[in-house]
Amino acid sequence: MGAKQTREEWLNEAVNRLAPMFESIGAPLPGDIRVSVGFPSRAARSRRKRHIGECWSPKHSAALRHEIFISPVLGDGLQATETLVHELVHAAVGVEHGHRGRFAKVARQIGLLPPMTQTPASPELKARLNALVTTIGPYPHAALDVTGAERKQRARLLKVVCPNCGAVDRTTASRITRGLPWCDCGHLLPEVMEMPAGFHPTRMILAPESDEDGEFKILIDPLTGRTTNIHRRNHASWRGANGCITTYHPNDDHTEIRHD
Numbered sequence: 001m002g003a004k005q006t007r008e009e010w011l012n013e014a015v016n017r018l019a020p021m022f023e024s025i026g027a028p029l030p031g032d033i034r035v036s037v038g039f040p041s042r043a044a045r046s047r048r049k050r051h052i053g054e055c056w057s058p059k060h061s062a063a064l065r066h067e068i069f070i071s072p073v074l075g076d077g078l079q080a081t082e083t084l085v086h087e088l089v090h091a092a093v094g095v096e097h098g099h100r101g102r103f104a105k106v107a108r109q110i111g112l113l114p115p116m117t118q119t120p121a122s123p124e125l126k127a128r129l130n131a132l133v134t135t136i137g138p139y140p141h142a143a144l145d146v147t148g149a150e151r152k153q154r155a156r157l158l159k160v161v162c163p164n165c166g167a168v169d170r171t172t173a174s175r176i177t178r179g180l181p182w183c184d185c186g187h188l189l190p191e192v193m194e195m196p197a198g199f200h201p202t203r204m205i206l207a208p209e210s211d212e213d214g215e216f217k218i219l220i221d222p223l224t225g226r227t228t229n230i231h232r233r234n235h236a237s238w239r240g241a242n243g244c245i246t247t248y249h250p251n252d253d254h255t256e257i258r259h260d
Helices: 007-024 077-093 102-110 123-136 173-177
Strands: 033-037 053-056 066-070 157-161 168-172 203-210 216-220 227-231 236-240 244-249 254-259
Touching (some): 007 033, 007 102, 007 123, 033 077, 053 077, 066 077, 077 123
Parallel strands (some): 033 066
Antiparallel strands (some): 157 168, 203 216, 236 244, 244 254
C-alpha cells in the first residue's frame, strides 16, 4: 500500500498477509475480521497487567464482524503484529475458548510461546513478523504514553440514612470516623452497611431495639424498612461501605467498629 496508509489499513493488510500462515496449520481466519487501534475494554492503563489487544466475537458487533483492537500504547510494528497474531488466534478458534484448549494448541503451532495470556513470539515467528513489517512499511502510529494519565480518586461520599424519618444524606468516611452526623429530626444518621452473603436484605444497620423477651437484636434495612433478627447468642459481623468491620458481640451486647 501507499506511504500514506492509515493505522487501520496497515493492520488489515497485515491480517491479509498473515492469513496463509493460519491456513497452513489448519486454522483459517474468518473473513469478517476488522482491526482498529483503540484501548481494550479492561486494564488498558494498568501498570501491572496492562491489556494491549482484544478480540470481540461477531455476536457483539452490529456488523457481525470479529472486532480486534490493538492498544495505542504500542508504537512498534513488531509489537503490534505480535499482539495482532495473538488476537487472530482468538478469531480463528473462537473467543469462547479463552486461552486454553484449542487456543493454546493453535497458538503454539503458529509460533507463540507460553504463558498463553501473553504469548511472546518465538524466534522463528519474530523473524517472519520482522520480514512482514519490512514489506508493509513502518507502522504508521506513534506510541501513546498513558503513564500519569490516571484520574486521581476523589473523596468518596458514603450514604447515611435516618432510621427514623428515612432522610438520606452523604458524607465522607473521615467524617464518619469522627462521629455519625445527626438528622434534623434528632436521630443519628447511620451509614448504610453491607452484610455478608446469606443475609437478606443485604444493606442493613444495627437498631438499638430488641424484642419483648430481649432475645434478639434487630437489623433494619433503612432503604426499605424491612428487618431481620439476630439472636443475642449469635456473633455477627459485616463490612461498612467505608471499609470498616462492624461486629456484634453477644456476650456483652455491644458493637465494635474497626478497620481491616
